[in-house]
Amino acid sequence: MNKYTLFTPGPTDIPPDVLKVLSKPIFYHREENFAKLLKEVTDALGKILSSSGKIYFFTSSGTGAMEAACTNILSSKDKPVVALCGKFGQRWLELCKAYRIKPIVIKEDYGKAISPDKIEKVLKKRKSPTVLFTTLTETSTGVLNDIKAFGKITKKFNAYLVVDGVAGIGADRCYQDEWNIDILVGASQKALMSPPGISFISVSKRALKKIQTSTLPKYYFDLNIYEKFREKAQTPWTPAINVLVGLARGLKIILKRGIEKNFLYHQRLGDHTRQRVQKMGLEIMPSRPSNALTVVKMPEDIGATRIIKRVKEKYGILFADGQAELKNRIIRIGHMGNYSIRKMDRALDALAEVLNQWRR
Numbered sequence: 001m002n003k004y005t006l007f008t009p010g011p012t013d014i015p016p017d018v019l020k021v022l023s024k025p026i027f028y029h030r031e032e033n034f035a036k037l038l039k040e041v042t043d044a045l046g047k048i049l050s051s052s053g054k055i056y057f058f059t060s061s062g063t064g065a066m067e068a069a070c071t072n073i074l075s076s077k078d079k080p081v082v083a084l085c086g087k088f089g090q091r092w093l094e095l096c097k098a099y100r101i102k103p104i105v106i107k108e109d110y111g112k113a114i115s116p117d118k119i120e121k122v123l124k125k126r127k128s129p130t131v132l133f134t135t136l137t138e139t140s141t142g143v144l145n146d147i148k149a150f151g152k153i154t155k156k157f158n159a160y161l162v163v164d165g166v167a168g169i170g171a172d173r174c175y176q177d178e179w180n181i182d183i184l185v186g187a188s189q190k191a192l193m194s195p196p197g198i199s200f201i202s203v204s205k206r207a208l209k210k211i212q213t214s215t216l217p218k219y220y221f222d223l224n225i226y227e228k229f230r231e232k233a234q235t236p237w238t239p240a241i242n243v244l245v246g247l248a249r250g251l252k253i254i255l256k257r258g259i260e261k262n263f264l265y266h267q268r269l270g271d272h273t274r275q276r277v278q279k280m281g282l283e284i285m286p287s288r289p290s291n292a293l294t295v296v297k298m299p300e301d302i303g304a305t306r307i308i309k310r311v312k313e314k315y316g317i318l319f320a321d322g323q324a325e326l327k328n329r330i331i332r333i334g335h336m337g338n339y340s341i342r343k344m345d346r347a348l349d350a351l352a353e354v355l356n357q358w359r360r
C-alpha cells in the first residue's frame with residue numbers, strides 16, 4: 001500500500017469517521033433500512049445543493065452521472081450548446097458526440113472562466129429552447145465558472161442549464177433553485193468527504209418534463225426506470241451500499257458545520273493556499289479560482305512531475321499533475337472536503353522545501 005495523504009482534487013482524503021462506517025456489514029437494498037438511508041442522503045443533499053429537485057443516485061463515478069444527464073435530457077434532433085474551458089467541459093462534448101449529437105461549442109482558453117456574454121450571444125440566436133452544458137469547477141485548471149450569471153441567461157432564453165458540479169459541490173457555492181440549474185451533477189469522492197463509487201443528478205421539475213420526451217438511447221441510466229424506484233426510496237440496480245453509508249456520514253459532517261460555514265471554510269482554505277503558493281513565487285493558473293482546488297503553473301526548468309514525485313516520496317503527500325497537454329506544467333492541489341489550514345500548511349511546507357532544494 002502507498003503511504004501518503006491525498007491532496008489531489010478527487011478522490012480526496014476522507015474523515016476517519018467516514019472510513020470507519022464503510023466497514024459496517026452490508027445490508028440488503030430492498031429492505032426498509034436501505035430506504036431510510038437513501039431518504040436521509042437525499043434530504044441532506046437537497047439541503048447542500050439548495051435544491052427542490054428530484055435526486056437520482058447511480059453506482060458510477062461522476063462521468064456516469066454526466067452521461068445520465070446527457071442521454072435523459074436530449075433527443076436526437078436537439079442542438080445543445082457546450083460551454084467549456086477545460087478537460088472536464090470537453091467531456092460534455094465527447095458525450096454528445098458518442099450519441100451522434102453535434103453541439104454548438106463555446107470554448108474559452110484553458111485557465112480562463114467562460115464569459116457569460118459569449119453564452120448570451122449564442123443563446124440569443126437559438127430559435128427553440130436549447131440545452132446548455134457546462135462546468136461549475138473545472139478541475140483541470142482550477143477555474144470556477146459564474147453559474148449564477150449563466151442561469152440568468154438560460155432563464156431569459158428559456159434554455160435548460162445542465163451543470164457538472166462534481167468537483168465544486170460542497171466547496172464552491174452553488175444554489176440549484178436560485179440559480180435556475182435544471183440538472184446538477186455530482187459525485188461522492190470530492191468535497192462530500194466520501195470514497196468514489198456513487199454519482200447523482202438533481203433534476204428540476206421543468207427538466208423532468210423534457211426528460212419524458214427524450215429519444216436518445218439509454219438503459220442503465222434511464223431515469224424513467226429510476227423514477228419508479230425513487231418513489232419507493234430505492235434504486236433499480238444494486239447500489240454501492242457501503243459508499244452510501246459513508247456518504248451519509250460525510251454529509252452529516254457538512255450539515256453539522258452548517259452549509260454556509262462550510263463554504264466559508266473552503267474559501268479560507270482556498271485563500272490561504274493561494275497566498276502561500278504565491279509567496280513561493282508560483283503563479284496561479286485560473287483567472288477566477290475555485291475554492292475546491294488550487295492550480296499553480298510550474299516554471300519550465302523545474303517541471304511539475306518530478307516535484308510531485310519528490311514531495312510524495314519524501315513527505316508522504318500527494319498532489320496531482322496536469323492532464324494531457326498540461327502534464328508537467330501545473331500542480332493541482334486539492335483542498336475540497338476534509339482539510340484544515342494546519343493540514344494544508346503541512347503539505348505546502350513540503351512543497352516549499354522541495355522547490356527550494358531545486359532552486360538552490
Ligand code: PMP
Binds near residue numbers: 009138165
Ligand atoms: N467533472 C469534474 C469537474 C471532475 O473533476 C471529475 C472528476 N475528476 C468528473 C467530472 C468525473 O470524473 P469521474 O468519472 O472520474 O468521477
